[in-house]
Every structure is written in C-alpha cells, then in structure tokens.
Amino acid sequence: MLVNSRFDATDGTGRIFAHMTAVDKSDGTVGKALAVLDQIASYGRPVRFAELLGDSPLPKATLYRFVQTLTNQGMLQYDVERQTYAPGLRLVRLAHSAWAQASLAPVARPHIDALSHETGETVHLAQLDHAQVLYVDKRNARDPVEMFSQAGKVGPAYCTGVGKAMLAHLPEPELTTVLAQQSWHQFTPATHGSPESLRAELAEIRATGISFDREEHEIGIICVSAPILNSQNRPLGALSVTGTTRRTNLDALAQLGPRLQQAARAIARDAESWVFPQSAAPHTMSQGERPYVRSDA
Known part of the structure; x- marks a missing residue:
C-alpha cells in the first residue's frame, strides 16, 4: 500500500x-x-x-x-x-499563487502587522491542513528568537496554541478523526500524550475563546492563541502571540487575549467579504466558435 x-x-x-x-x-x-x-x-x-x-x-x-x-x-x-x-x-x-488566493494571509496581513507592532512579540497566522497546522504567515518580535514555526512549515495540532484553538471548534465526528491522526509524540514534559488528556483542555478553550501553548512543543516557547471563526462558528484559522519564558510569562500573554480575539474577529469579517480581484471578465465563445487547440498538445 x-x-x-x-x-x-x-x-x-x-x-x-x-x-x-x-x-x-x-x-x-x-x-x-x-x-x-x-x-x-x-x-x-x-x-x-x-x-x-x-x-x-x-x-x-x-x-x-x-x-x-x-x-x-x-x-x-x-x-x-x-x-x-x-x-x-x-x-x-x-506556492505563491496559492498563498495569495487560498490562504488567509493577504486578508490578515494588516491585522498581524498591527498586533506585532503593538506587542513587540512574534505573531503567527495558521490554518489546519488536514490533521496538522500550516503556518501561513509570521511577524517576528522586535527581538527575534529562533523557533520551529516559520511561514510554510507544518506542525502538530495537538501541542501548539494555534492548533488547539482550531481543534476546539471542530464538530464531532471531525474532531475524533483529526485526533486519531495526531502522532502524540512527547516533545516536552508538558505535551499532551493522548486524546483524552487534550479533550478536557479543548472544552475549556471553547468556553474561554483562547488557548495557550505551555511549552508543549518547544521548551522555553509559550503563546496565547485565538481561533478565527466564520459565521457558522467553524475555524478558518488561528492567530497567536508567541514569546519566550526568558522575557515573558503566561499571565502576561493572557492579558493580550482580548486584543487577540478582536484581531481574529476582524480577520474573520474581512475574509468573509473578501473576493479575489479579477483582471477581466471571462471570454464567452460565440456560437460556432471553436476553442484553439495546439497542434502539438
């Protein structure tokens, strides 16, 4: 197979x-x-x-x-x-064409720019790609720190702030299917090791509207995240503000929750009203007109 x-x-x-x-x-x-x-x-x-x-x-x-x-x-x-x-x-x-036409990145750009400027921390924009997280955009902190997440990279959904924010709003049985596809690799002592341990946290995320990465994917890296939800309350993506334990803590990041949610709602509104611009109307063939076909095709 x-x-x-x-x-x-x-x-x-x-x-x-x-x-x-x-x-x-x-x-x-x-x-x-x-x-x-x-x-x-x-x-x-x-x-x-x-x-x-x-x-x-x-x-x-x-x-x-x-x-x-x-x-x-x-x-x-x-x-x-x-x-x-x-x-x-x-x-x-x-890839560039897909980024411009199919991802949230062009719509979200002004919002993540503003968030990064206000907080001075790294801001991530992510979407679910099957059972994993795809980072579609990123703004570095004023004092950049090397970390796994980069635009274009994929990562685990079960132990990242953006991943958990999106998982929390998946309907059943879709959530069950996605959880069954996670690796449950133990990256750090804080990493969830099973669907059962994660589900309790997902319920809390649904109630509060924010999620955290408590050094679950990388030691020393923490974040607060909010889902970007459409009008049917399904996740379009997620947004996070990420810092290091060297210069911040979870309590300080939690204070950014309301601002993060505000940005996520703004991105969702813009995404639902956004239409990719067309340079010209499509050509309609007249009666009897035949499409051009290359002789060597």
Whole structure:
C-alpha cells in the first residue's frame, strides 16, 4: 500500500518525521506523484535519490520515474554536481499563487502587522491542513528568537496554541478523526500524550475563546492563541502571540487575549467579504466558435 506523508512532528534535530496515512487508490498516478513531492519537501534540504529510496514505499523504478517526470515538469530541480533533488521553481510559483488566493494571509496581513507592532512579540497566522497546522504567515518580535514555526512549515495540532484553538471548534465526528491522526509524540514534559488528556483542555478553550501553548512543543516557547471563526462558528484559522519564558510569562500573554480575539474577529469579517480581484471578465465563445487547440498538445 502506498502511503502519503502528513508531517506533524520533528525528532529534535530539525529532521521532520511523518505520521503516515494511506493514499486513496482512486488518486492514482497524481496522488503518488504528490506523495513523492511531499517526501522531498519534508527533508527541508536537497536530498539524494538513495535517501529518498530508503524512506519510500515505492519500488526503485517507480520512484525514479516519478522523480524524473517531476524534474522534467519543473516541480523538482536536480543539482548535477551534488546529485540532489529539491523543490523546483515551478512549485515555488504555484506556492505563491496559492498563498495569495487560498490562504488567509493577504486578508490578515494588516491585522498581524498591527498586533506585532503593538506587542513587540512574534505573531503567527495558521490554518489546519488536514490533521496538522500550516503556518501561513509570521511577524517576528522586535527581538527575534529562533523557533520551529516559520511561514510554510507544518506542525502538530495537538501541542501548539494555534492548533488547539482550531481543534476546539471542530464538530464531532471531525474532531475524533483529526485526533486519531495526531502522532502524540512527547516533545516536552508538558505535551499532551493522548486524546483524552487534550479533550478536557479543548472544552475549556471553547468556553474561554483562547488557548495557550505551555511549552508543549518547544521548551522555553509559550503563546496565547485565538481561533478565527466564520459565521457558522467553524475555524478558518488561528492567530497567536508567541514569546519566550526568558522575557515573558503566561499571565502576561493572557492579558493580550482580548486584543487577540478582536484581531481574529476582524480577520474573520474581512475574509468573509473578501473576493479575489479579477483582471477581466471571462471570454464567452460565440456560437460556432471553436476553442484553439495546439497542434502539438
């Protein structure tokens, strides 16, 4: 059975390891190719074919065929000298387009800019990507601190402030499904180790409207977070203000809760009324007009 990697944890060395889920057979070749792209992107660095093969469930010939096709299509780039593969520029263009058209980032930008300026701390914007957190934007603190979360990275939902804020507002049985897909890796002594221990906190988050990361993902990193909810009370994303235990504490971050919720509500309002601008009306073919088809297509 081919598996698709959904990445929700790191092993402490920066290498991402995967919570593996099955690829639907109906996805066919496209699904397999995307799984290969997922795998290569997960390393966070150029990777040799031998390493890909060692981590892949695909036969050598099949994996090589996918890698070559993806390279020919510009989705991967190959370094001849180092003999390594990395995400290609075509993929970068697609990512920028998706960021602009499908994420909350363009709508939320002025609000997270204002929050970061007011608080002096790091502000994150995240959305749920299946069972994990995808960081779609970030503003650094006045005194930046190195941490896992970066725009474009994925992280675990069960032990991050933004993740818990969104999980708390998922309806059943969707929540049960998502919790079953978490890795429950013990990052720190404060990390939740099971769905049962997390559910009690999720009930509290629903009641208060804010969540906390109490050094659950990284030692020394704490945050307060609020969900961005649509008019049906479903999570569009989440917003957080993140600091370090060296210069702040949870009580101080909790004081930012009302301002964080205000920003989350503003983003939700803007998102529901936002329409991606169109440069021109679509062309409608007249009767008898035939679409142009390239002779070499």
